[in-house]
Amino acid sequence: MRSERRGGASRPLIAGALAGMAFLHVPMLFIFLYAFSSEDQTYLFPPPGLTTKWFGVAWERPDVWQAIRLSLEVATVTTALALVLGTLAALALARTRFFGREAVSLLLVLPIALPGIVTGIALRSAYGLSGIPFGFWTIVVGHATFCIVVVYNNAVARLRRTSPSLVEASMDLGADAFQTLRYVLLPSLGTALLAGGMLAFALSFDEVIVTTFTAGQQTTLPIWMLQELVRPRQRPVTNVVAVVIVALTFIPILAAYYLTRGEEHASGGRL
Amino acid sequence: MVAAVAFDDVSCAFGPVLAVDRVSLEVREGEFFTLLGPSGSGKTTCLRMIGGFQFPTRGRVLIHGADATRRPPYERDVNTVFQDYALFPHMNVRDNIAYGLMVRGVGKAERYRRADEMLELVHLPGSGARRPAELSGGQRQRVALARALINRPRVLLLDEPLGALDLKLRESMQVELKALQRQVGITFVFVTHDQQEALSMSDRVCVFDRGRVEQTGTPEEIYDRPATRFVAGFVGTGNLLEGAQAQRLAGVDSAVMLRAERIAIEPRRAGGVPGVVKEVEYLGAFIRYIVDAGDGVELLVNAARREFERGAEVTLTWPEAACHRVPEARA
Amino acid sequence: MRAAFYLGVMLPLWSSYLVRVYAWKLLLAKEGVVNWVFAESGLGWMLNALLAIPVIGGPSLSISTLGTFIVFVYIWLPFMILPIQAALERVPQSLIEASADLGARDAATFRRVIFPLALPGIVAGSIFTFSLTLGDYIIPGIIGDSSLFLGQVVFLQQGTAGNVPLAAAFTMVPIAVMAVYLAIAKRMGAFDAL
Numbered sequence: 178m179r180s181e182r183r184g185g186a187s188r189p190l191i192a193g194a195l196a197g198m199a200f201l202h203v204p205m206l207f208i209f210l211y212a213f214s215s216e217d218q219t220y221l222f223p224p225p226g227l228t229t230k231w232f233g234v235a236w237e238r239p240d241v242w243q244a245i246r247l248s249l250e251v252a253t254v255t256t257a258l259a260l261v262l263g264t265l266a267a268l269a270l271a272r273t274r275f276f277g278r279e280a281v282s283l284l285l286v287l288p289i290a291l292p293g294i295v296t297g298i299a300l301r302s303a304y305g306l307s308g309i310p311f312g313f314w315t316i317v318v319g320h321a322t323f324c325i326v327v328v329y330n331n332a333v334a335r336l337r338r339t340s341p342s343l344v345e346a347s348m349d350l351g352a353d354a355f356q357t358l359r360y361v362l363l364p365s366l367g368t369a370l371l372a373g374g375m376l377a378f379a380l381s382f383d384e385v386i387v388t389t390f391t392a393g394q395q396t397t398l399p400i401w402m403l404q405e406l407v408r409p410r411q412r413p414v415t416n417v418v419a420v421v422i423v424a425l426t427f428i429p430i431l432a433a434y435y436l437t438r439g440e441e442h443a444s445g446g447r448l
Numbered sequence: 449m450v451a452a453v454a455f456d457d458v459s460c461a462f463g464p465v466l467a468v469d470r471v472s473l474e475v476r477e478g479e480f481f482t483l484l485g486p487s488g489s490g491k492t493t494c495l496r497m498i499g500g501f502q503f504p505t506r507g508r509v510l511i512h513g514a515d516a517t518r519r520p521p522y523e524r525d526v527n528t529v530f531q532d533y534a535l536f537p538h539m540n541v542r543d544n545i546a547y548g549l550m551v552r553g554v555g556k557a558e559r560y561r562r563a564d565e566m567l568e569l570v571h572l573p574g575s576g577a578r579r580p581a582e583l584s585g586g587q588r589q590r591v592a593l594a595r596a597l598i599n600r601p602r603v604l605l606l607d608e609p610l611g612a613l614d615l616k617l618r619e620s621m622q623v624e625l626k627a628l629q630r631q632v633g634i635t636f637v638f639v640t641h642d643q644q645e646a647l648s649m650s651d652r653v654c655v656f657d658r659g660r661v662e663q664t665g666t667p668e669e670i671y672d673r674p675a676t677r678f679v680a681g682f683v684g685t686g687n688l689l690e691g692a693q694a695q696r697l698a699g700v701d702s703a704v705m706l707r708a709e710r711i712a713i714e715p716r717r718a719g720g721v722p723g724v725v726k727e728v729e730y731l732g733a734f735i736r737y738i739v740d741a742g743d744g745v746e747l748l749v750n751a752a753r754r755e756f757e758r759g760a761e762v763t764l765t766w767p768e769a770a771c772h773r774v775p776e777a778r779a
Numbered sequence: 780m781r782a783a784f785y786l787g788v789m790l791p792l793w794s795s796y797l798v799r800v801y802a803w804k805l806l807l808a809k810e811g812v813v814n815w816v817f818a819e820s821g822l823g824w825m826l827n828a829l830l831a832i833p834v835i836g837g838p839s840l841s842i843s844t845l846g847t848f849i850v851f852v853y854i855w856l857p858f859m860i861l862p863i864q865a866a867l868e869r870v871p872q873s874l875i876e877a878s879a880d881l882g883a884r885d886a887a888t889f890r891r892v893i894f895p896l897a898l899p900g901i902v903a904g905s906i907f908t909f910s911l912t913l914g915d916y917i918i919p920g921i922i923g924d925s926s927l928f929l930g931q932v933v934f935l936q937q938g939t940a941g942n943v944p945l946a947a948a949f950t951m952v953p954i955a956v957m958a959v960y961l962a963i964a965k966r967m968g969a970f971d972a973l
Contacts, residue, residue: 301946360547
């Protein structure tokens, strides 16, 4: 169905679509340009000269490295957590009907439908009231709230495409519930989970709004970036870090896209 | 002899909808038993209750005499060929077929050997390494059969397995399935909505309508002596005469069923039933006449040759034995 | 082509929120790209006139409500495109052909067939854009004048002012607004388009 070309789009339509694409992407290109600008005090355009020295300067910065490390650690742990919980939720909700099923699926999707500050303040209050000190795990839990949905959405989309008779066939041939999970359900979820995990990773690596409420004094890469945006001190280093963030989040997203090509993508949100 | 499968007063409701309504039936050991009916008549639900994918809301299901009413599918000595075949897309053909052995812990060498044997049985030797997606509809069908047979079930359930195939392939698969059943000698329970298929393959047919069994019998019994009006109308081409029409044309005071091919058609003469040809349909192997027999009665007549055209005045006759009395509709 | 467009919408949806905001800080700065383009093309007076409008204007685009607005549109645009695309993709080609067959011109087909079927997608997209804008405190903090958005109040109250309960009370506003919004959207069938 998809491979069939629909009646060719009209020229104005194509031009409009291309303009939209340009609006979405051209601004990003300037980040790359500015990373090479020799001007270090203002956002002067056109740049007075081009240099690669800022990459060297950024490389020497321990605070940037620490922020990258914390972000990578948080993203890795969050992704693992989201994979386990998201898959379990999808398996429970996709096939069975039980009392409260609708409510559970609504609760799962809520963190992406609610503004990030709501999730953030809710977690902040919860930590405060129960006396949990801010730390690595408070960030992870904050990120997990919306990363679980991403894995869940991918897994549910795949389960919907899997014929229910596959599970019946497996049981019919003598496999019990765990064997069916291991030999039939998990393998058919494979690439969907991988894709969901990649997206969760990118999302967590990039998240700032919820993080500002749950990080305490710790600095993830987006928080470092935010501090620089509010009070610019190191414009050239910020430009370089921006390029690094783009690279580190684009790769898993592209990978996720190729893993689930031809499937319906759940248009889940990110904050 | 203990029945291979027996339903004892079984009902199955989906919410307010009663899909199967107090059905009792017996499938004999080793027979080719067909559940025939229009879609929504409850035949597939019955099959799923034998397989264990659906539990009855009342009554008992017995498999070889043992109560299996609420036993899960993996504890039943029964396997299923699914309507969409349900081949595991992430496994090749050999792993699909060997699946039932794998989950029972049979070693790799042994299960692959037996999977290859099954491939021979279904005339697909050497295609073990292929993926289900690379196979044609007919080939998938054979793989699904091989997979269901490898556990050596005592009953094989087939849920409209030929429905997705084109006519030619369907006809050859009918012959092949029947031969396979004789070869392996196990009980087949087959679901279809195609009466031709049911008549040609089955030892016995059970006709369903609206969740109830209308009639169970050999294909001949079903065709020649339908027990209800529904069966008379659903199976084969026939003329159902009721009330005054039956009285006038057949001389009986109950409803009768008269098969189209039992009526002889000849040029108008004295005696018999006079009529006028209203429509002539060419159907390849035979000709079908629609004859106006007066009083608004139209009779379908199948004949070997095209001898009359529209408007021709004809006389219809039939042996008295051709009129089969159909009991009134079930209570 | 199709895949490229899809990726083109997907990438900004999932990634680099801060970097994309940052890109606009570069673009909209007084010495930045947008000013330069207007000045070079001799349209600098137009930009100045625009910035002179009270309320939406300001000393430069990066310190104006107009700038905030542009960046919000930019950042949340993919969240509107994808649900609409998903809704449109579910419109069978045969419906469009049937409409044409029955005598509707392209414009009529769009208005009578395509648009009504895409509407749930548009509503679904608006759930995201509305909710995200409502809760964002970073964009108006980086690009915009000194007036506070709802999200900024929440953030400042819990952070600098240390008044978590007041901040939490403020978040009741977006929660209530979103609850009403979701209820309306559900009626319009937006959830089937997600």
